[in-house]
Amino acid sequence: MKKQPNVIVFGIDSLRRDYMSSYGYHRLTTPHMDKIASQGVLFENHFSPSIPTTPAYASMLTGMDCFGTDVVALRHQGGLGNHLKTLPEILAEHDYNTTCVGFSNNPSSRGFQKYLDYEAWQPDETGKCPKADNLNEVAIPELKRLNEADKPFFLFLRHMDPHSPYLPPKPFERIFYDGDEKDPANKSMESVYHFKPHADFFKSWIPEGVTDQRYVCAQYEGAIAYMDACIQNIFATVEELGIEEETLIVLTSDHGETLYEHECYFDHHGMYDNCLVVPLILKFPGELPEGKRITDTTVIQDVTPTILELLGIETDIAFNGQSIVRPLKGEKLASVSEFYITECTWMRKHGWRTSEWKLIQALEPDFHFKPEIELYNLVKDPEENHNVASQEPEVVNLLQQRMEDYIAKREAETGRINPMYTNIHYHGLKEGPLKSSQEAYDKLYLGSISNARKIQAK
Template identity: 90%
Template structure:
């Protein structure tokens, strides 16, 4: 009997689709991933509707939305329930070896047979952190070990280079920047350093004296380019092992990133499109059309059913996502015109997104002192700068009603309360909803790199 295909999944943390050259970015940030896109299928409108990390990976690895996983928060109360099966659990039942790199202790990565870690936070003696190379040192020997077994394998790689702190090693820290980052007349970093909840975290990794926000954004670009170069080492190993034809490559991300937009500096909170839009690229030689680009709207919970169909594995699971294999063959997908969005990182909000409009509704005051209701016309205002909530009260009502109806429908289907309503301790403070933006500003403190890593580990 022929061995089933292998899967290597790059679940890259905090990678913005619009910063990848294959998606039209004006700088050549991702040449090696672009090549994979040219040899496979690229999805142009792929979304992660529930951010941040924990709910997004939960959806990615189960094929379920946030009602199906019952997970919405970074520090989720309760974890991923046994009512859902994860992709590694399903593949293990079909005689796969499964390994996860860079994602221990999180309920969203449940079910791997082997977990390996690497240094993805602390800078080395040069003040930089070669995250992707640290990952390769663990991943490439593991890839070779898996290949020696007589079973197919699923290797999941959680790259952290685009996740703050952005610390690409030389020369990548300057390949997209040629200014004076410490120019005393530039004041663009003032609002960043003045944002008390995260200021100490920023100061723990942004070099002292940096005044230009463009320099920090260039670190993000450089981190992506550095990671892309390191990822090529993994593609080369796949070629050298002679397993290209029998290996499905999946390149995607859990959510995007905010750089200097919306005053949510260098993090991934805020349900603006820079956080919700992510890449999805699939390569499977002989099975998928080369160089195909699909414009249909797709969502993160489509990934697991797609992988299973491409591997020829049938299950009786009623996924919330749909397999995208049909679209790859040129058939129609069930259209996704609008969808529910949630965020539970440093702010607890939910909303509704259509191709034209986005509603963002706060469930408690946030530490940016933003209004309770935000409404954006995505066609006229794709940057989501002009809040039209007070000018378009009827549209707010229409979208609120659609959102309410959808929540009621999903609560009835799952027999559970919407998890965004029950995760009131998402911030780790062990107290109920915050009463004011000032209280949130005073209490939600991030601290150093070490503290940020601890929060992720929880």
């Protein structure tokens, strides 16, 4: 009897698809992942509607939107509801061995049989953190162990290289930069160091005296390139084990990243597209075509139903997401022309995105002193630099109505209040909604690398 296929999911934290060369980035950041894309299917318009990490992975690994998961906050209180089944739980029921690397102690990773961790935050004696190599030291022996069993396996790898702190080792820290990062005439980092809530975090990993924001952005690019080279080690192991033909490879991310845009420096808050755009690449020899690119809009909750269909596993779960391999069979996808977006990390906001417009509405004042309502024309202003809410009140009203109708519909379907309305302690301050931007600015504080890791661990 033929063994079921294996699955390896690369859940790459904070990876923007527009920084990957396979998605058109002008620097060759991801040659090894690009090769996988050339051997499989790349989804050009894949989005993560609910950021950051915890709600995004909850949607990815359950096939549900944020109403279905009831998870919107990074610091989610309690576990995943018993009404949910995660992908590892479903696969375990079908006799899979399941291992998760780098994502223990988070409610969204519930259900794996084995959890392994690696150092993905603290720099070594060189001042750098070889995150992906640390992952390989744990993951490659585990991959070989899983392969020796007579069962199929699901291996989930959470890479952290594009997540701040960006600490790629040599030569990747200067692979895309040869300027003077400490030029006293360059003032571009002054606003970063003056942003009190996160300044101490930045100073804990950005080398002292750096004045050029391009240098820090180049660390993000270099971290992606370094990780890509290390991921090739895993592809080589798959090839050496002779399991390429029977292994589904999924390359994706939980959310994007803000670099120097929108004053949300080197982090992933703000519902601008740089945080919502993520890659999705699938390779499954013999089952998926090679070099195919899909332009339909897809969302993160599509990942689990897609994996299950490719494995030939049927469930009675009514997913919010859909299997997105239909276009490869000549079938049409259910159109995703607009969707609800949420963020609950350092700011509590929600909104509505169409192919033309983006509405962002604050549920309480934010620490960037931004207006309560933002509206962007994504066709004329794809970088979302010009808030036209005051010039387009009819569009604001229309999108608000579309959003409110959707919220009412999903609340009725789930029998629960929108979690965006109930997560008033999302910031960990143990107090209710913040009353002013100044209060948010004064009270919300990230701190050092160690403190950032603790917040993630919670």
